[in-house]
Every structure is written in C-alpha cells, then in structure tokens.
Amino acid sequence: MQKVGKMDLISFMDLGKEEIEHYLDSAQKMEGQLKEGRIEKREGIVATLFFEPSTRTKLSFQSASYRLGLDVIDFSAEGSSIKKGESFEDTIRMIDNYADVLVIRHPEAGSAELAAEYADSPVINAGDGANQHPSQTLLDLYAIMKMKGRIEGLKVHLVGDLKYARVMRPLMHGLAMFGASVKLASPKGLEMPREAIEEAREKFGAEIEETGEIDFSTADVAYVCRVQEERFKSKKEADEAKKGYTIKPEYLEAAKEGMILLHPLPKRDEIPPEVAASQHSKYLEQAACAVPVRMAIIKRILESRK
Ligand code: NCD
Numbered sequence: 001m002q003k004v005g006k007m008d009l010i011s012f013m014d015l016g017k018e019e020i021e022h023y024l025d026s027a028q029k030m031e032g033q034l035k036e037g038r039i040e041k042r043e044g045i046v047a048t049l050f051f052e053p054s055t056r057t058k059l060s061f062q063s064a065s066y067r068l069g070l071d072v073i074d075f076s077a078e079g080s081s082i083k084k085g086e087s088f089e090d091t092i093r094m095i096d097n098y099a100d101v102l103v104i105r106h107p108e109a110g111s112a113e114l115a116a117e118y119a120d121s122p123v124i125n126a127g128d129g130a131n132q133h134p135s136q137t138l139l140d141l142y143a144i145m146k147m148k149g150r151i152e153g154l155k156v157h158l159v160g161d162l163k164y165a166r167v168m169r170p171l172m173h174g175l176a177m178f179g180a181s182v183k184l185a186s187p188k189g190l191e192m193p194r195e196a197i198e199e200a201r202e203k204f205g206a207e208i209e210e211t212g213e214i215d216f217s218t219a220d221v222a223y224v225c226r227v228q229e230e231r232f233k234s235k236k237e238a239d240e241a242k243k244g245y246t247i248k249p250e251y252l253e254a255a256k257e258g259m260i261l262l263h264p265l266p267k268r269d270e271i272p273p274e275v276a277a278s279q280h281s282k283y284l285e286q287a288a289c290a291v292p293v294r295m296a297i298i299k300r301i302l303e304s305r306k
Helices: 017-036 056-067 088-096 111-118 134-148 168-177 194-204 235-242 249-253 283-288 290-303
Strands: 045-050 071-076 101-106 123-128 155-159 181-185 208-210 221-224 260-262
Touching: 017 134, 017 168, 017 290, 045 056, 045 088, 056 071, 056 101, 056 123, 056 134, 056 290, 071 088, 088 101, 088 111, 101 111, 101 290, 111 123, 123 134, 123 290, 134 168, 134 221, 134 260, 134 283, 134 290, 155 168, 168 181, 168 194, 194 208, 260 283, 283 290
Parallel strands: 045 071, 045 101, 101 123, 155 181, 155 221, 181 208, 221 260
Antiparallel strands: none
16 A cells, blocks of 8 residues: 555556646656756755666656756665665665655566555656556657657557566557557567456557567557566576567568657667668657656656645
8 A cells, every 4th residue: 555645656557548648748848848948946855766777767867856956866776785685675764764756666566566655755666577667658658749749540569578578568558548559569478468458458449459470561650679588587588588589671661651660778689780770760769758758757746745
C-alpha cells in the first residue's frame, strides 16, 4: 500500500487517459518555456537513486530538476553503504529525510512500489526490473505525438524483446488506449505476455497483431529495443535469444517515406550502422524529449505535495 496523501508515479498502468494527456500537454508547455528561457523556478531537492546502470534516464531526470531550479542529490549503489550491507528499506527511509522527491531505478520488479511504502516523499519509478518505466512510456508517447502529430489511427510496429523490456508492455497499453493499431515481432521466446495483449484488446478494443516477421511496409512508427541481456539467467541464453536479431537495411527500404524509427536506447547490434544513418532513425530526437517530459512529471508531483 502506498501512503495516502502523496502522488507517486509507479506504473504507467495506474494512469488514466486524462492524466496522461495532462502530462503530454504540460511537457509541451515545458518545451516551449525551455526554448524561450522562461521556466518558473521552484524550491526543493530531488534524490536520484540508481541501483542499476543508467545514462539517459538519470541524467535527464537530473537535468529536468536543475532546469526547474531544484537541487539534486545523487545516490549510486556502487559508492554507498549498500556495499556495507545496508538494506533497501534503511536506504530509502534515510534518503527520504534528505529530499522532497525520490527517483528510483532498481533491478527488481516491485521495488519502486516498496520504496513508495517506506517513503513519505513521493517516489518516481525510473525502471523496476522487467516491470515498468512510466516516465519512458510518457516520453515515448510524447515523441510520437510530436513527430507524427497524433497517436490515433497510427500503425505502430513494436520489435524486439517484448518479454523482458519494461518499456514495451506499457507502451503497447498506451498506444492501444490512444487508438493506434499495434503489430508485434520479437525473437523467439521473447514474445509479449499473452495476458497483456488480451488486456489491451479487451480494455480498448485495440487491433493488435502478432507476426513472426519484421515488416515495416505499413508502419507509421517502428519502435525497436535491444534484447535485455541482464534479465537472462546466463549470457549463453541471452546470446542464443539474440542470434540473427537485427534490423536489416532492406526492412527500411520497404518502409513508407515518413516512417520514424524509435528506440529507447541503449542500442546494440540490432541497429547496424546503415540503419543508424538512415533518415528514418529518430531516436536521438526521441531522447531529447526526456527533459521536458520529466520536468512535467516532477512539477506535477511536487505540486501534489502542497
Ligand atoms: C531502457 C530501460 O532502462 O528500460 N532504457 C532507458 O531508460 N532509456 C531500455 C533499455 O535499457 O533497453
């Protein structure tokens, strides 16, 4: 149970359509204000707690905080008392006293929810195992809106590790909620969980097709992710799953002119250099959306405390 009277952001699935629209509108305003250099400054401290590696998520949360005029304190498991055996609970309860918002990434599913139980400060889940990464899902939807002008009616092809990638299941849910049709392709054994597909179909009447082959010919958006090696039992198993999984330049030759290729990054062998160089590749523009979207999230969550 999360504590009453505070707003955490733990799962994208907890968000209703109106709330998502609020975040997307607010992020757009933030982007405008950033360009014009007129951000209303706030007071407070954001703590970033990363128990798992991160580049974009951590730095964009920190950048978003600084842009809002907030201070940032950073915890990384490597240089901390976790190395001396301090428990997750003690760590969270301690840092809760030092900050106004906690941004947490952890390899175990459910850890952000647990942190939200321990902390009086609001908690933002920056990725918990293979489970959720709600600020990434918001920024993915924002990037699609920004680049394609809408989500409704789009054909979106989700490709990659649909089983372990915490970005894929919530994205499918969000796309279905906003009226896109979704096509899924993954390496064998890394398919989207069946119940997630059924849920999106039942809740939103969404058109969701599963295909063995990657086929960009009808797509408006292709969203690709890497195989999440760190979630496998062994490197051997991960290597086996990855075998032959790559976005071939021929796939792009079949694509419509305006198709955008997105990726949450980091990208690995699945994006060969010819594909990276293609005019379809828009993942750096996508990553640039992280700051305004995370500003909108932090602003809303801070305001909820008043
Ligand atoms: C993603 C993550 O951590 O889930 N990265 C990110 O936050 N941009 C995707 C990934 O690691 O493959």
